[in-house]
Amino acid sequence: xxxxxxxxxxxxxxxxxxxxxxxxxxxxxxxxxxxxxxxxxxxxxxxxxxxxxxxxxxxxxxxxxxxxxxxxxxxxxxxxxxxxxxxxxxxxxxxxxxxxxxxxxxxxxxxxxxxxxxxxxxxxxxxxxxxxxxxxxxxxxxxxxxxxxxxxxxxxxxxxxxxxxxxxxxxxxxxxxxxxxxxxxxxxxxxxxxxxxxxxxxxxxxxxxxxxxxxxxxxxxxxxxxxxxxxxxxxxxxxxxxxxxxxxxxxxxxxxxxxxxxxxxxxxxxxxxxxxxxxxxxxxxxxxxxxxxxxxxxxxxxxxxxxxxxxxxxxxxxxxxxxxxxxxxxxxxxxxxxxxxxxxxxxxxxxxxxxxxxxxxxxxxxxxxxxxxxxxxxxxxxxxxxxxxxxxxxxxxxxxxxxxxxxxxxxxxxxxxxxxxxxxxxxxxxxxxxxxxxxxxxxxxxxxxxxxxxxxxxxxxxxxxxxxxxxxxxxxxxxxxxxxxxxxxxxxxxxxxxxxxxxxxxxxxxxxxxxxxxxxxxxxxxxxxxxxxxxxxxxxxxxxxxxxxxxxxxxxxxxxxxxxxxxxxxxxxxxxxxxxxxxxxxxxxxxxxxxxxxxxxxxxxxxxxxxxxxxxxxxxxxxxxxxxxxxxxxxxxxxxxxxxxxxxxxxxxxxxxxxxxxxxxxxxxxxxxxxxxxxxxxxxxxxxxxxxxxxxxxxxxxxxxxxxxxxxxxxxxxxxxxxxxxxxxxxxxxx
Numbered sequence: 183x184x185x186x187x188x189x190x191x192x193x194x195x196x197x198x199x200x201x202x203x204x205x206x207x208x209x210x211x212x213x214x215x216x217x218x219x220x221x222x223x224x225x226x227x228x229x230x231x232x233x234x235x236x237x238x239x240x241x242x243x244x245x246x247x248x249x250x251x252x253x254x255x256x257x258x259x260x261x262x263x264x265x266x267x268x269x270x271x272x273x274x275x276x277x278x279x280x281x282x283x284x285x286x287x288x289x290x291x292x293x294x295x296x297x298x299x300x301x302x303x304x305x306x307x308x309x310x311x312x313x314x315x316x317x318x319x320x321x322x323x324x325x326x327x328x329x330x331x332x333x334x335x336x337x338x339x340x341x342x343x344x345x346x347x348x349x350x351x352x353x354x355x356x357x358x359x360x361x362x363x364x365x366x367x368x369x370x371x372x373x374x375x376x377x378x379x380x381x382x383x384x385x386x387x388x389x390x391x392x393x394x395x396x397x398x399x400x401x402x403x404x405x406x407x408x409x410x411x412x413x414x415x416x417x418x419x420x421x422x423x424x425x426x427x428x429x430x431x432x433x434x435x436x437x438x439x440x441x442x443x444x445x446x447x448x449x450x451x452x453x454x455x456x457x458x459x460x461x462x463x464x465x466x467x468x469x470x471x472x473x474x475x476x477x478x479x480x481x482x483x484x485x486x487x488x489x490x491x492x493x494x495x496x497x498x499x500x501x502x503x504x505x506x507x508x509x510x511x512x513x514x515x516x517x518x519x520x521x522x523x524x525x526x527x528x529x530x531x532x533x534x535x536x537x538x539x540x541x542x543x544x545x546x547x548x549x550x551x552x553x554x555x556x557x558x559x560x561x562x563x564x565x566x567x568x569x570x571x572x573x574x575x576x577x578x579x580x581x582x583x584x585x586x587x588x589x590x591x592x593x594x595x596x597x598x599x600x601x602x603x604x605x606x607x608x609x610x611x612x613x614x615x616x617x618x619x620x621x622x623x624x625x626x627x628x629x630x631x632x633x634x635x636x637x638x639x640x641x642x643x644x645x646x647x648x649x650x651x652x653x654x655x656x657x658x659x660x661x662x663x664x665x666x667x668x669x670x671x672x673x674x675x676x677x678x679x680x681x682x683x684x685x686x687x688x689x690x691x692x693x694x695x696x697x698x699x700x701x702x703x704x705x706x707x708x709x710x711x712x713x714x715x716x717x718x719x720x721x722x723x724x725x726x727x728x729x730x731x732x733x734x735x736x737x738x739x740x741x742x743x744x745x746x747x748x749x750x751x752x753x754x755x756x757x758x759x760x761x762x763x764x765x766x767x768x769x770x771x772x773x774x775x776x777x778x779x780x781x782x783x784x785x786x787x788x789x790x791x792x793x794x795x796x797x798x799x800x801x802x803x804x805x806x807x808x809x810x811x812x813x814x815x816x817x818x819x820x821x822x823x824x825x826x827x828x829x830x831x832x833x834x835x836x837x838x839x840x841x842x843x844x845x846x847x848x849x850x851x852x853x854x855x856x857x858x859x860x861x862x863x864x865x866x867x868x869x870x871x872x873x874x875x876x877x878x879x880x881x882x883x884x885x886x887x888x889x890x891x892x893x894x895x896x897x898x899x900x901x902x903x904x905x906x907x908x909x910x911x912x913x914x915x916x917x
Contacts, residue, residue, distance in 0.1 A: 183218040185410055189417035190214045190438070196418075197426070198440060208708030211564065212672050213267060213439030215706065220271025221278075223689065226680060226791045228351055234279040236365060237348040237355025240310035240901070243280070247273050247304035251424040253893065258429055258437045266437055270425060272882070275452055277304055277420055280346075281413040281876060282392045283365060285319075287405050289342035293908045297408065299416040299910070304424055307896040310344070317902075318361035319345040320388030322374070325366060325401040332397035338388060339363070344901035349370045352531070364388045366401040366473075452554055471844045492531065493822040493866070499535045500864045500878045507541035507662075507777055509558060514631060515544045533658065537721065538757070540571045540777035542601035544659050546631030553630045560635040561599040562627060566664040567671070568775040571759065572723045576655035578601075583653045585661065590772035591646050593665040596638040598651070603634065611647035646770040669709030671762055674776045676701040676750070680791060688747075692791060693877035696810060697755035697782035703732050705746045707762065711772065714764030716746070721759055721779055727751045753782040756873065784810040785817065787877035789865050794882045795827070797852045805865045805877070806845045809838035817867040817874070821848035825861045825883060834848030836867070852883050 189722045191214075194206060214779070224233050232242035250273035257266035279289060286300050302308025313319065318340055324333030339345075340361075348355060350371030357364070357372050364373040366389015373387030389401035392409040400406060426434050435441035499508065510532035533543045542561065546554055570587040589596070600606055608616040618636065627636045638644075643665070653659060676695045677688035679702075688704055697700040707714065716729035760776040788806040797803045803874040809815060816837045821828050832847040848865065863881055868874030899907060 183222050185278055185414050185417060186218040186221050186271065187214055189414045192414075193418055193421060194438075194440075196367045196422075197438075199399070200884055207439065208668065208670050208672050210439035211706060212261075213437070214672055216264060216267040217271040217274070219689070220268040221275045222680075223792050224272055224275035224377040227794060228349070229353065230794065231349065231352035233276055233353035234349070235276060235283050235346050236279075237357075238312035238901070239355050240312050240344070243276055244304070244308070244310050246276055247420070248306045251304065251420070254425050255428045258433045259423075263437050270421065273304070274417055274420070275807050277416060278413045280500070280737060281409045281416065283390075285339055285342075285345060285348040285363070285390055286341055286344065286605045287392065287412060288339055288390070288402070289344065289904055289908060291405075292339075292342045293905065293912070294913050295908050297412050298413060298908075298911050299417075299419055301907070302897055302899065303349060303416060304420045306894055309895045309898055311898065311900045313343055313345060313901045315358040317343070317345075318359065319343065320390065322362060322387060323389075323401065325387075325397050330819055333399035334378045335366070335389060335397075338401070338453070339390065344904040345614075346579060362388065363390045364821045367391065375716065377405075377707075380804055392745050392828060402674040493820050495531050495535055495875060496820045496864050497824060497862070500539060500862055500876070507562060508536050508539040509541045509562060509667035510536050510543045512543060512545045513757045514547050527883040529721070536601075537573045537660055538779040540568060540662060540775075540779075542599065542633055542662070544631060544633045546633075550630050553628070557628050557630045557633060557635050560597060560637045561633075562664070563595070563597060563664075563666070564764070565669050566597065567669070568594075568662065568664050568777050569675075570661065570663040570771055571721075571775045571777060573658070573660045573721050575658050576653070578656050579592055581654050581656050583655065583659070584650055585653075586648055586650050587663055588648050588771040588773050589644055589646050590669070590719060590766045590770045591768045592667045592668075592669045592766055592772070593643055594640050594667060595644050596663070596665040597635060599633065600653060600659060600661045601633045602657050603653040603655040603661070605654045606634065606642075606862050608654070610644070610648060613650075616649070646768075647732050648771065667709070669766060669774070671708070671774050671776055672708045673705040674703070674705040674760060674762075676780075677704045678702065691792060692789070692879055693787045694781045694783040694875050695753045696786060697753050697784050698749065699732075699753055700749040701753055703729065703746065703748060703750050705732075705762070707746065711768040712765045712767055712769070714762055716750075717761045717763060718751070719761055720752055720760045721757055721810075724849070725757060726754055755782050755784070757781050783873060783875040785867060785869060785872070785875035786810060787865055787867060787875055789879050790878060792882060793863075794884055795850060795852050798854050799852070799898060800829075801852070803848045803850065803851045803879075804845055805848060806841040806843060807836065807867050807875075809840055811869075811872045812840050813871065815837045815869040817869050819865075819867045821863060821865050823850070823861060823863040825852065827852040827883075828863070845879045
């Protein structure tokens, strides 16, 4: 992950460093985080050697790099920048493992050559062929001399011929000879070991990995940093040549976070999206919406409300992710007198989903269709930070609800929007009504159906201070206050440890945090501030607890972002919001909200964090669940996926006593016309008595293996010709 961050930061300087006043933006930090996290996720798969260049898997690993680069370019051109970043990260793990797991670095040293990246690695015009099965590549060595010191394995390679270490547990790449190199370390069963006279395990064998700087895990530890530096250079070369330069300028800048995604459903350049939206909400075309049809609107998600299955709604919510609000649209019919006769009709649960993601359920009449896109442009502006996101229910007896919120000096625009309220008023810090009508620079206020939005331009933003807003509603309402600001929450998630020794990382937990436990929090805050802390609040805005145990780490990416980490206070039971509050660098109070509602649960789901599937081949995924409630319950279980490859679950429900665990199997059959790439699977279990739980898993859908075309390969590089290859590099002739 660190290699990836360093490589991209250096590439930013190459790509954008000559732009006056340029500094990394929070969208760039977000992009590099997504790439780095996808990189780390690959270590959850230790069964497929080509993901790590293990076991001389040069041909398959090379094809994987080419395939993922093509996939990243294709996804970026299609506007799926998140998917493209994940493809890049997955490829980079494989690319970087080449330098840690092969003997390329050692071969350069043996030949007295300067540091060089391996020519053609990850390029479609090059194929790398391994040594024969019986070729002898390593001799025995002792990685540890005793419990107090390291042994000597730095000279266990037999030649400069290109090889890589074998790692146990990868069935397609098992050792064919005891004289083949191993990965090495205490978790690698392909090495041999012995006991000393203290009965302490002393690892011996043929390990050559450079993953770390400790001899316990890495027999070639002394070359760890040199391998990392060459790996960073190779990372830069691959990203620049295989992705960045193959994209139009606009797509590359959006992919790597330099530019913001902008646009409108009314934009003539995107007529197909708008036409589909208009068609989907017309009554005579409602049949088009079979499941949970989602349409991207700038950086948020529009859902056409229809009577879809509950599982489809779960998938739509999961697809919204941690940075995307959901805006369900419901068509409200009117009678001939223009009176709504289905204003509070069945919304099929979309109201709750909008509330959970920080969006609004927008109900409107057919003659307001043309206005829907305009109000969506106001409420879902790109790069807006959330200042306040609340919801509640008014009544005839108590129609007024009031909330306080701070405006800080970093805000460059401001939007106040509400759904379900008939009107609202804003009050200044001194308590007097804020005269909205006198502000000439306000873009405008717009009302569509049950939704009101007020948009301030930069010149009209009220001065810093604490403001009060008063809503008038006798029904369910949602309220959102947001604005564009360099001070923002780039990422926030509850985390769990993952990876393997010397490849450890904290990954976002795939399901809900466990109520009553202290979960690990990880967050990156972009922008300048003097102090800050996290808080838990109810969706109604009621304070629950402060996160005093979360610590601030050093600034990341040259002070453009700060990382916070540490254990939270006890996770609340049920739904809650996360806020980050403090004082900005000018001394004004600020507040930022994490858009999606969090949920603490007493049901724990466990499933593989990453699952590789092959088109056309059936796959079984086993999902475990544990009842942490104090009472027994029956849980209805299900699975659903975004590529429609889910077939069935092994059982419909599971009964669990308190503290007991069970499992069910989900069966998938990726269809022949499925596209490769990362997709989402949602595994769910809902208690009939207690609250349920959901688990979002990602899986990699692999295309059917098709070797690279011989005509596409210009350079055929054989492992037993590595010495000649290095000689050509020394002479300045790469091939």
